[in-house]
Amino acid sequence: MRNLRIGLLLGFRQIQRASIWTTVLIIFVMTLTFLNLIAVSGVLVGLVEGAEQAVRENALGDIIISAQDDEDRILETNTVVQAITTYPEVVDYSVRYSGNAIAEANYKERRDLSGERDTASLIVQGIDPAREDSMSNLSHLLRDGSYLEADEEGYILLGAYYLKEYADDFGDIFDTIDAETGDTIRLTVGDVSKEFVIKGIIESKVDEVNLSAYIPEREFRRVFGRLDRNADQIVMRLADPAQNQAVAEHMRESSIGNYAKIQTYEESLPKFLIDIKNTMNVLGTFIGSIGIVVASITIFIIIFINAVSRRQQIGILKGIGIERKVIEIAYVAQAAFYALTGSLFGALLTYAVLIPYFAENPIQFPFSDGILVADPEGTFWRFLTLFIVTLIAGLIPAWLIARQNTLNSILGRK
Template sequence: MKRNELKIPFFLIWRFITRSNKWTLSLTIFLMAIAFINLVFITSLFNGIVDGSNNQIINALTGHVIVNPLTNQDYIGNASNVVATIRRTTNVVGASAQTQVSATLHYKTLHLSRPILAINPNDEKTVSDISTHMIEGKYLSANDTDGVMIGIQVAGGPDVELNSTSFKGAHVGETLELIMPTGTKTFTIRGIFNTKFVNADSRIFVSEAALKELAPTLTDKATSILVRINKTGREDATIAALKANGVQGTFDTWHDAAGLIKSVTKSFLSINVIISFVGILIAAITIFIVIYIDITNKKRQIGILRAIGIKPWIIRMAYVLQSAVYSFAGVLVGTALFFGIIVPYFQIHPFVLPICDAVLVINPTDYILRAEAIMLVALISGLIPAIFVTRMKILNAILGK
């Protein structure tokens, strides 16, 4: 291979691309872009659903780490001191003790048997984002002893998923009766929240102060303490640090507590793998057809190049380079369309699911992998017909046989 020969494929391909029919060129690049977007879109949607679900679990339900009572105990005693210890632990940015009690609620003629969560509303704000999802009324205050805060799935309403097992349209300012073995009390609905996560929105909160009045024996006792840390992924290290700081109890991560959602997200990840594989296959076939037709249409040109003494490897390299340019341009255009139009559109109009509002989330590894897949497929798609045509009889190639 001589140095001057190496320049020829680049010379040829630059001319072929810059002087070919602009519409055909644009269409080819557009098809590549669509194939790429198809691959990236599906995986980002599934990533979005999984990420959205995980974030909902962390932000609206469990925090990152849940400290439960020791296996032989019902409560974490001296909860306020334990919370203080937890807050001093590495990585921890918030902690909130929750005391769950069973109760029956009467609202107008309706009765619901639901667990009630007693919280310190200020502490709860440090682990959950419920306070930012109030759709009616206001968030609980710490000294509110006769106020209750309910999720949309408890309040109910015509468009609510679990309306049949709710108060079917309760509103702020209305009262409900809370019956516990230790006593009965009338509460006023202070606020209704909607996190768009059915599990989180099915909960009822009262303040610690209210529980103290209803069940004084439960004062400073928690059924769980939710812990928020500075970065997802540091849960195990944080649990180790909590243990080292003397926090006693059993520990779960948000992932352990995800339950049914965990199975759903696992299924989504499996579906993602299958659909991505099918997507790559479809992209491969589409790109192969586009490039195959393009090169087959240039059979005569390839025949002429061979007739005048251009070596077959130069011709093959030129067409492989052409495919590389097509696919690279396709990935660039696809990236521009994806991040410039599609992602912003779904930020504004997310997919509404019972778990979360899913937006598109692409991680760099997925993106690079799919860009590489498109380019690899394009190179192979360019090489195969180029080998085929350069092995044909010159006269057959020129005569288009």
């Protein structure tokens, strides 16, 4: 305790009397290191997290109900929907019917009947437009045109990847038609064909949305001949998304579990997405660790130069009876000060500026709105790593100088 007290006195007096610009520069370097450690991995993880958030927001919600593994559809869908409405935690839900169809465009202008037709295979979703909009903000994803009305007939919303104009950037990956808002297309399901006017184009960061066509559910049932009213998917949003595990568990144990498979959003994520997220995290940590090495070398050099230039003073301190540990503590205290102050500024910048900024202005990536993810626990462990490495970087040069022969240090001898 005595050594610590005197070491801290010596260390902080050195900081106090040091050049303000040197101190600011060192703290600046430490702040950048902290940001490198937190922000780089945060942006990389944020890429995936942003994509995940978009999927949760615009497609899957917090809990997903789908057909049991040995069934094609959700059995007793009406009963299931009624059961869902009894849960106070559920604030929104949407029932989706799904089927494959062939869309054909420009068939009226086609003169050469033996030539290639302008067709594409679609996944068509039958929805209640109002409920779906409330659940997934579908109307906000309109790139062009307008949203579906509840009872109207003969209108369709097309995902952008089904249209040549929007999918051209991706080459031949997607099956597209050459059409735009207001054009009429023909939808064919088996022997049934019906004309639809493209009412709007939907574009999202979520591929599932870009690769869907939407029509009102009543019309869907008619075109697809789905008279049993059993849906393919029910998605729901909870007041508190963190409760989804508990609510899903309760639903599984209730009657809903007899008719359908219930998954939380996290459970429904494909494994590759989790792997990508972990990979990004490792990549970010790797890049951040380079920053730690640079910071530790910086601190080592600073403390080493400081200690070497004060070698005689260190010798005199030992000469008058100050223990070596006290001198080492003095230099470690300086390193700790730089690490703490730099990290504090870095944390302030991260949580008060960068995270809110990127939440408001996400980085536009093709598949995601990139946000900055820095969970406090991860940040704490990274800070702790930086702090410990900095302390060691401060201790080593102090130890090297303080262990030198006392008289040689006093006299400046080698």
